[in-house]
Amino acid sequence: MRRVTLPTGLMEIKVDAGPFRLDDLIGFAARANTRRGFLFLSKVLGKHWPVTPRLMHAIHTELAARVPANLPGPVIFIAMAETAIGLGQGVFEAYKTMHPQREALFLHTTRYHVGGMPIIEFEEAHSHAPRQFLHRPGDVGLQHILLSARALVLVDDEASTGNTFLNLSAACRALNPAIEHIHLAAITNFMGREVNEALSGRFGLPVTVGAALSGEYAFTVGQLQQADGAAQRFEAHVDRGASACFGRLGLDRPLNQPAALAGRLSAGIAPSERVLVLGTGEFMHMAFLLGRALEACGTNVVVQSTTRSPILQWGAVGHILKFSDNYGEGVENFVYNVEPGQYEHVFICHETPPNAALQQLAKAVKGRLFHFLSESHCEEIPVR
Secondary structure, eight states, X not given: OEEEEETTEEEEEEEOOOSSOHHHHEEXXXXXXXXXXXXXXXXXXXXXXXXXXXHHHHHHHHHHHTSOTTOOSSEEEEEOTTTTHHHHHHHHHHHHHHOXXXXXXXXEOBSSOOTTOOEEXXXXXXXXXXXXXXXXXXXXXXXXXXXXXXXXXXXXXXXXXSHHHHHHHHHHHHHOTTOOEEEEEEEEEOBOHHHHXXXXXXXXXXXXXEEEEEEEEEEEEOOOOOOSSOSOOOOTTOOOOOOSSSSTTOBSSOOOOOHHHHHHHHTTOXXXXXXEEEEBTTBOHHHHHHHHHHHHTTOEEEXXXXXXXXXXXXXXXXXXXXXXXXXXXXXXXXEESOOTTSOSEEEEXXXXXXXXXXXXXXXXXXXXXXXXXXXXXXXXXXXX
16 A cells, blocks of 8 residues: 655555556646646656657557457547547557557547537546537548447546546447447556446446556545636637647547658757657647657657646646646646756647747747648747
8 A cells, every 4th residue: 555645635545466567657746626636647648747659659559458359349439638638549549550450430538629510518527627528520431430339448547436437438328329338448547446346337338447557546635726727718619729630520540650750850859869749738649649750760759748737846746837828718738847958859749820828838948839730731830
């Protein structure tokens, strides 16, 4: 049993024996959130902590290999915004590599509305920004997969209660009653044995779970802290610059690595220099793919992302950088564990059009801005 005293309470955690050590996968952090005062901060996710693309890919492959081989198809993979979008897309792509003939669809939830496409709404109960949306694909073929799928793979970085998975699965089954099996994929599963054994009864159909590390926890609440400012401002008809190209409206194939861009960038990087590829908010996966391509060029590179999640400077969070929201909601955003001068090169990947918030971020980390209009079309934006 591990006991950790956080500024917000006492964490007690017990893990099962397995191939991964607790400290290799997570650190502990305290959240500025009155709903939940703790965070299992992943060291392999590529969100709040710098991670090599090689290690991220290994985790994607590990979780994809734990998806049951006999799932009825087609299969829908859904990644949870914002933290697990890159993880879910990586797991989907690893699964497609393992099973190229299987019909599968990737979607990720979002806190933005893209175009006029219909959305399903559900709640992430313990989140700082609880409203989540899932778009129906606009493409007829992708719609067919969604509506004819018989298995659902839900991906998040951690499972602690199962409530969000339950809420999302109910919304999906209301749209497609043919779903007959649900698989939950997470880096860490801390729901505990009793909760895991009761999942099928609770969901009303067979449920399997695949995680790199399992166990259970108890958190004794101490002094919870309120985050400053609004967590979420959703206006259905306001364009936030969220793209339809990278997973919100569905994908049935892996995205291509930006190899040509990586080749040009790596030509200006010395062997001893350190590189950070920084995703922004929900736009995470292209940062990982650029990191993979740079790694293939021999570059010393790590990947992580900005976030709207407010975390206290304690434990696994050693440094906090605040900046304006590049999606324009007026919600404060953060970069964790990145100090000025830590990297010789910082490449910021974004889907939103160039704006003052991105310029602020680029100046703070001395980075370069790369606007991805699609997987094959990227423009570098001058930092002024």
